[in-house]
Amino acid sequence: MNITLLTSEILVVLLGILIMLFDVLLPRQESRRSLGMMAVWGTLGILLYTFTLAGPPATVYKGLYVLDTFAVFFKQLFLVSTVLALLFSLDYVQDWSRNQGEFYALLLFAVAGMMVMASANDLLTIFVGLELMTVVFYILVGFHLEQVKSSEAGMKYLILGSASSAVLLYGMSWIYGATGSVVLTEIAGKASASPAVLLGVALMLAGIAFKLAIAPFHLWAPDIYEGAPTPITAMLAMGSKAAGFAILLRIFIVALPALQDYWLIAVSAMAVISMVGGTVVAMRQTNIKRMIGYSSIAQAGYMLAGLMAADVPGVQGMLFYAMLYIFANVGAFAVIVSVSQQTGTDEIEDFAGLAQKSPFLAVVMTIALLSMAGIPPMAGFVGKFYIFLAVIEQGHLWLALIGFIMSMVSVYYYLLVVKTMYMKEPKDSRPLLVGSSIGVAAVASVLMTLFLGIYPAPLADFAKAAAQVLW
Amino acid sequence: MTVFPFLTAILFTPIFGMLVLACLPREAERMIKLIAAVTMSVAFGLTAYLYWAYDFARSGLQFTESIPWIPELGVSYALGVDGISLPLLFLTMLIGLAAVFASWKLDKRPKEFFMLLLILLTGVAGTFVTRDLFIFLLFYELVVIPIYIMVIIWGSTKRVSKEYAGMKLTIYLLLGSAFMLVGVLALYLNAYPPGSRTFSMEALAQAHQLGHFSEEFQIFAFLLLLLGFGSLLSMWPFHSWSPDGYAGAPTAVSMIHAGVLKKIGGYGLIRLGLLVLPLGAKFWAPVIVGLAVVNVLYAALVALVQKDLKYVIGYSSVSHMGYVLIGFAALNSVSINGAIANMFAHGVMSALFFAMIGHVYDKTHTRHIPDLGGLAHQMPRVATGFMLAGMASLGLPGLIGFIPEFTIFVGAFRAYPWQAILAILGIVFTALYILRILANVLFGPRRPEFDHCADARGLELVPLVLLGSVLVVFGIFPQLLMGMVNSGVEPMLPLLAKLHQAPSMLGGLLK
Numbered sequence: 018m019n020i021t022l023l024t025s026e027i028l029v030v031l032l033g034i035l036i037m038l039f040d041v042l043l044p045r046q047e048s049r050r051s052l053g054m055m056a057v058w059g060t061l062g063i064l065l066y067t068f069t070l071a072g073p074p075a076t077v078y079k080g081l082y083v084l085d086t087f088a089v090f091f092k093q094l095f096l097v098s099t100v101l102a103l104l105f106s107l108d109y110v111q112d113w114s115r116n117q118g119e120f121y122a123l124l125l126f127a128v129a130g131m132m133v134m135a136s137a138n139d140l141l142t143i144f145v146g147l148e149l150m151t152v153v154f155y156i157l158v159g160f161h162l163e164q165v166k167s168s169e170a171g172m173k174y175l176i177l178g179s180a181s182s183a184v185l186l187y188g189m190s191w192i193y194g195a196t197g198s199v200v201l202t203e204i205a206g207k208a209s210a211s212p213a214v215l216l217g218v219a220l221m222l223a224g225i226a227f228k229l230a231i232a233p234f235h236l237w238a239p240d241i242y243e244g245a246p247t248p249i250t251a252m253l254a255m256g257s258k259a260a261g262f263a264i265l266l267r268i269f270i271v272a273l274p275a276l277q278d279y280w281l282i283a284v285s286a287m288a289v290i291s292m293v294g295g296t297v298v299a300m301r302q303t304n305i306k307r308m309i310g311y312s313s314i315a316q317a318g319y320m321l322a323g324l325m326a327a328d329v330p331g332v333q334g335m336l337f338y339a340m341l342y343i344f345a346n347v348g349a350f351a352v353i354v355s356v357s358q359q360t361g362t363d364e365i366e367d368f369a370g371l372a373q374k375s376p377f378l379a380v381v382m383t384i385a386l387l388s389m390a391g392i393p394p395m396a397g398f399v400g401k402f403y404i405f406l407a408v409i410e411q412g413h414l415w416l417a418l419i420g421f422i423m424s425m426v427s428v429y430y431y432l433l434v435v436k437t438m439y440m441k442e443p444k445d446s447r448p449l450l451v452g453s454s455i456g457v458a459a460v461a462s463v464l465m466t467l468f469l470g471i472y473p474a475p476l477a478d479f480a481k482a483a484a485q486v487l488w
Numbered sequence: 489m490t491v492f493p494f495l496t497a498i499l500f501t502p503i504f505g506m507l508v509l510a511c512l513p514r515e516a517e518r519m520i521k522l523i524a525a526v527t528m529s530v531a532f533g534l535t536a537y538l539y540w541a542y543d544f545a546r547s548g549l550q551f552t553e554s555i556p557w558i559p560e561l562g563v564s565y566a567l568g569v570d571g572i573s574l575p576l577l578f579l580t581m582l583i584g585l586a587a588v589f590a591s592w593k594l595d596k597r598p599k600e601f602f603m604l605l606l607i608l609l610t611g612v613a614g615t616f617v618t619r620d621l622f623i624f625l626l627f628y629e630l631v632v633i634p635i636y637i638m639v640i641i642w643g644s645t646k647r648v649s650k651e652y653a654g655m656k657l658t659i660y661l662l663l664g665s666a667f668m669l670v671g672v673l674a675l676y677l678n679a680y681p682p683g684s685r686t687f688s689m690e691a692l693a694q695a696h697q698l699g700h701f702s703e704e705f706q707i708f709a710f711l712l713l714l715l716g717f718g719s720l721l722s723m724w725p726f727h728s729w730s731p732d733g734y735a736g737a738p739t740a741v742s743m744i745h746a747g748v749l750k751k752i753g754g755y756g757l758i759r760l761g762l763l764v765l766p767l768g769a770k771f772w773a774p775v776i777v778g779l780a781v782v783n784v785l786y787a788a789l790v791a792l793v794q795k796d797l798k799y800v801i802g803y804s805s806v807s808h809m810g811y812v813l814i815g816f817a818a819l820n821s822v823s824i825n826g827a828i829a830n831m832f833a834h835g836v837m838s839a840l841f842f843a844m845i846g847h848v849y850d851k852t853h854t855r856h857i858p859d860l861g862g863l864a865h866q867m868p869r870v871a872t873g874f875m876l877a878g879m880a881s882l883g884l885p886g887l888i889g890f891i892p893e894f895t896i897f898v899g900a901f902r903a904y905p906w907q908a909i910l911a912i913l914g915i916v917f918t919a920l921y922i923l924r925i926l927a928n929v930l931f932g933p934r935r936p937e938f939d940h941c942a943d944a945r946g947l948e949l950v951p952l953v954l955l956g957s958v959l960v961v962f963g964i965f966p967q968l969l970m971g972m973v974n975s976g977v978e979p980m981l982p983l984l985a986k987l988h989q990a991p992s993m994l995g996g997l998l999k
Binding site for chain 1: 633659
């Protein structure tokens with residue numbers, strides 16, 4: 018048994034435990050910022066370590082856990098998003114929480130859960146990873162103790178999330194009952210289109226779609242996005258969503274290719290409802306986090322559309338999109354954090370005159386939003402390009418048409434934010450100072466968004482290599 | 489021998505200027521304007537040199553560059569210009585330079601304005617110089633967002649609010665581009681089998697010759713492209729963004745939008761529609777001609793009753809694009825020559841019009857035609873600009889507008905005599921609305937309330953002199969333009985000859 022394959026997960030957990038220890042050891046009045054920096058540098062170190070993991074697929078624990086390019090891709094994605102999310106939470110969390118040590122430690126445990134999901138090769142390990150991530154998020158969503166909204170969001174997420182986990186687990190039990198196995202590769206050989214298996218597949222799809230916030234299982238997303246502390250909203254939109262896609266791809270591509278004809282119908286319906294519904298409802302929002310929440314439903318729809326191709330280019334597009342979506346989100350949330358630090362709210366109208374108060378933040382926000390909308394030369398365009406190229410190649414031209422039309426319509430509400438920032442006069446003339454760590458995150462997001470949009474080849478190759486593993 | 493990469497230099501000069509501007513403090517207004525002007529002068533100078541150095545005899549793409557970019561998709565950073573794109577590139581830089589000077593008086597947030605202007609010009613120039621469809625798409629949509637921001641900040645709210653105008657413009661064009669994007673992806677996938685796919689426009693055109701596109705596919709894909717490029721070209725009924733958008737936009741944006749941006753639509757129809765999907769173009773030609781006639785007549789009639797100067801020119805540009813569409817859809821070498829030349833001619837004259845309107849509006853604070861009058865007394869130079877643009881617009885021989893329009897009608901008459909006659913009727917209406925605004929705005933008794941309005945002087949004259957001299961020089965020596973365009977159309981001759989036999993919608997019933 019080759020336990021070294023789990024090194025990155027072990028390191029993340031150790032880092033979390035260390036932070037908890039230091040939190041106890043540090044004198045009470047001492048600033049907890051150092052713990053945050055420790056988390057940032059530690060995660061960065063682990064991220065660098067994962068670059069040594071490339072190689073042929075290897076398994077551990079009797080094949081229940083696998084380390085392949087696909088897993089490495091997602092682990093790096095989670096670590097990148099964690100580093101950036103930590104960077105813009107340093108100042109923010111300091112403002113309102115005395116329990117910063119716990120905050121950082123919990124966040125790292127959630128990341129460990131995501132990393133387990135990326136590598137899990139059987140239904141139970143997937144579930145364990147998923148629960149590790151979700152349970153931590155229940156706490157983190159309600160972490161802002163003085164805010165009713167945050168506690169309400171935490172409670173909602175707990176109830177709805179547990180229900181969806183139950184549905185997922187129930188679906189898994191049907192699969193296990195019908196095929197006699199929980200290992201993905203073994204299920205692949207035994208799954209037939211019997212009612213029991215199909216019921217299991219439907220339940221699992223619903224359970225995962227909940228985690229992905231895909232319509233019609235999306236209703237929790239806007240409330241929780243709005244109520245959660247902003248860095249946690251960001252991690253929900255970036256990490257949790259990507260982790261959901263990781264298990265979705267593993268289960269459906271590796272274990273259930275034989276039932277493709279059945280689940281593709283459901284996937285296409287969900288993709289369309291998400292793209293259209295998310296876009297239409299996002300137009301009416303006045304709170305920026307709710308708007309991003311609805312738009313993330315649409316974004317999940319675009320990514321899910323890639324699954325319709327059910328081949329390497331389609332999955333490649335999904336992976337590429339998941340990665341660029343991280344950078345777009347980091348940019349947007351870094352700006353949201355900066356603005357709400359000054360104004361104390363997350364209403365879109367509070368962005369008025371941002372272009373004059375801080376031209377830098379306004380540019381970051383514009384680029385991030387346009388990347389989500391898929392306007393070149395931002396990365397979002399290339400991501401959609403890859404996804405819909407694969408989709409059209411498989412003969413679903415209508416789906417690509419809906420996708421492109423919806424992404425152009427989505428420009429409408431993204432531009433409303435741009436309009437508020439550029440056209441309206443600021444409510445007060447206080448200049449908005451950008452914290453250094455937030456600045457680093459924002460610059461990284463802008464540079465990566467532009468780089469991936471103009472020169473996507475390296476990431477596209479990596480995503481392709483990761484996608485090929487599944488077949 | 490390594491050749492100096494002129495096109496890359498032209499493309500990146502505005503970007504470089506934009507980066508320099510980004511580093512300047514926002515108070516250094518004079519410096520900002522100066523750097524923008526120098527940047528555009530360099531870009532214009534380089535382009536003018538290319539125009540001069542282009543070898544008519546050796547038609548086809550020249551000054552080519554190519555670097556593999558995304559090998560997996562077959563994307564390469566490939567540049568090159570021919571007789572079709574070079575006039576349009578020249579037009580871009582000409583109008584860009586004029587637009588910088590037309591905005592010289594701007595004092596509201598000049599740093600952002602000129603940065604956005606330079607990004608916008610890079611985007612437009614990029615679509616004309618690239619030979620790769622993927623890179624084309626990148627530049628195609630790059631232009632939309634700067635325009636939106638420029639309209640909502642520096643635009644004017646008259647009949648419609650500038651927010652409304654900006655959003656309408658943006659969403660119309662983006663929705664059109666959604667169809668176009670799908671069309672392009674379908675083209676790419678159908679052209680070659682996996683492994684040898686490419687976004688190179690020449691290779692895609694070759695795929696047609698190799699018979700890789702079925703007729704049904706061509707008909708379908710051309711429709712998608714037509715929706716995208718047609719709405720950019722303000723083809724009826726997708727034109728309504730155009731007058732509103734121009735009215736809301738600041739002068740420089742109206743100049744660039746009406747002058748060159750719209751022309752990307754016509755350019756795309758020829759580069760992709762005609763060269764890659766000729767059977768599709770032929771099939772839809774009767775429909776396009778029909779819509780184009782509506783464009784010409786309907787927009788001219790609407791222009792006749794407008795009270796806002798910018799709306800008159802906005803509808804006038806919709807009407808003129810009808811001529812371009814007719815020239816395109818007649819699908820013979822003469823008419824296509826005319827269509828391309830008319831795009832150039834219309835670009836110059838509409839830019840001059842908008843520059844002059846901007847000047848009048850600056851001084852009098854109104855664009856309402858009944859409020860204006862007798863301005864030739866106070867502003868003789870501006871009046872000259874108006875007259876030049878107006879006369880070119882109604883096709884006065886000796887100015888740039890005449891030869892292209894004439895060529896279009898000669899070509900179109902062969903293919904669609906009835907529609908051509910209807911379109912020629914449009915000239916009458918054009919003359920009516922042009923003369924009406926010239927008479928009402930410039931002539932008549934001197935009005936004392938405008939006595940304080942100064943004429944254009946100093947740097948304000950630059951747009952007038954630049955654009956006006958091009959109007960006259962290219963009008964007197966049409967060969968300067970037509971020779972260039974002809975060298976671009978010449979390689980299409982065999983294709984067009986073959987197309988003559990190809991079936992069209994309704995079996996040519998509308999002929």
